[in-house]
Amino acid sequence: MPLHYYSFQTRCAHWLLARISLFQSVCLLLWLGERAYHETEPPIHPWIVYTYIGSGLIASTGITSRFLTRLSLTIILLSQLYITYVFCLEKRLGYSKCIRARISLRCLTTIGVYFRLLGVNGYNDKRKQTDSHNNDNQVDQLHKIKPTTSVYAFGLTIMSVSLCLLSIFCIPVEIFQLDRDIQLTEINSTLILSMDNYISKLLSLILGICLLTAGIIYSIPVIIHDHFLLNNTFSYKNYLFQFADYLIGFSFLILSFIRDCNFNYWHIKGCEFWLEIRVLLENITILLGIFVINDLLINNSVNSLNEKYLKTLKVNSKSLKSQ
Incomplete structure (x- = not known):
């Protein structure tokens, strides 16, 4: 469907999501420039930085112009995989495990969103192309769509893992205490409220439960293996996924x-200003991604229902004419 048929909010979300890699590239340069004040060599090789920025520019142009959209999105996904590896495992960065965990888990959630976006197009194509009166065509379309639906399910699985880990670091309960330092650092970052404040603990508990619930819902494709993506979009599982997206x-x-806007706190913990901006950009990417995914699936479902209704009207009109 052409983009001008969508609502103003959806077009704004598409516009921002298509250009988010440009913002991330600029943020990367500013972050490296900020680190240059206290280190002689960059933690990332210059040619890798040039490649990252160039690929982000090309991919953003491709998505904006709607030319080779899936290839452009794949390039952004690969760039995101590399930057997640850098934040998580690159020792030259010198960050504590608390900083590494919060940045890499948000980047991992963004990767899951990108995989889901890659899976949406194939899912829509399948619904539009399948002919219920041609069994051979059904087999061919199922063969074509299977890798794409697997991509969507893989994205859900990645989001399930990252969200469950984020929830463990948020819930202020000892039974969920995977790492005490990371948990205390995360809870203490709450603006205005202190760790001893009951409101802070209650808020952390609510956030942790929301993230954990969403992570469990996203794990359904792993726990229950079936062709859930080949069913009606408004099936109970897709209702659950939509509910999980609202929780996220x-x-x-x-x-x-x-928490992430508490710049003074994270600066004391060793997080640079532009790295914190990168964390906020990851949050924005996640929010835009789940909004676009839900909007595409809902619009596709409505269009499919309208197409079925029109086909039924045509069949009925032909039968009346023949009579």
Whole structure:
């Protein structure tokens, strides 16, 4: 469907999501420039930086012009995989495990969103192309769509893992205490409220439960193996995925405003200003991604229902004429 048929909010989300790699490239340069004040060599080789920025520019142009969209999105996905590896495992960065965990888990969630975006197009193509009156055509279309639906399910699995880990670091309960230092650092980052404040603990508990619930819902494709993507979009599982996306939207909005915007706290913990901006960009990418995914699936479902209704009307009109 052409983009001008969508609502203003959806077009804004598409516009921002198509250009998010440009913002991330600029943020990377500013982050490296900020680190240049206290180190002689960059933690990333210059040619890798040039490649990252060039690929981001090309991919953003491709998505904006709607030319080779899937290839452009794949390039952004590969760039995101590399930057996640850098933040998580590159020793020259010198970050504590708390900083590494919060950045890499958000980057990992973004990777899951990109995989889901790659899976949406194939899912829509399948629904539009399948002919229920031709069994051979059904087999061919199922063969074509299977890798794409697997990509969508793989994205859900990645998001399930990252969200469950994020929830463990948020819930202020000892039974969920995977790492005490990371948990205390995350909870203490709440703006205005202190660790001893009951409101802070309650808020952390609510955020942790929301993230954990969303992670468990996303794990359904792993726990229950079936062709859930080949069913009606408004099936109970897709309702669950939509509910999980709402939970993520609520959780990351709260995290962005009350924790990730606490620049003074994270600066004391060793996080540079532009690295914290990168964390906020990851949050924005996640929010935009789940909004676009849900909007595409819902619009596709409505269009499919309209197409079926029109086909039924045509068949009925032909039968009346023949009579």
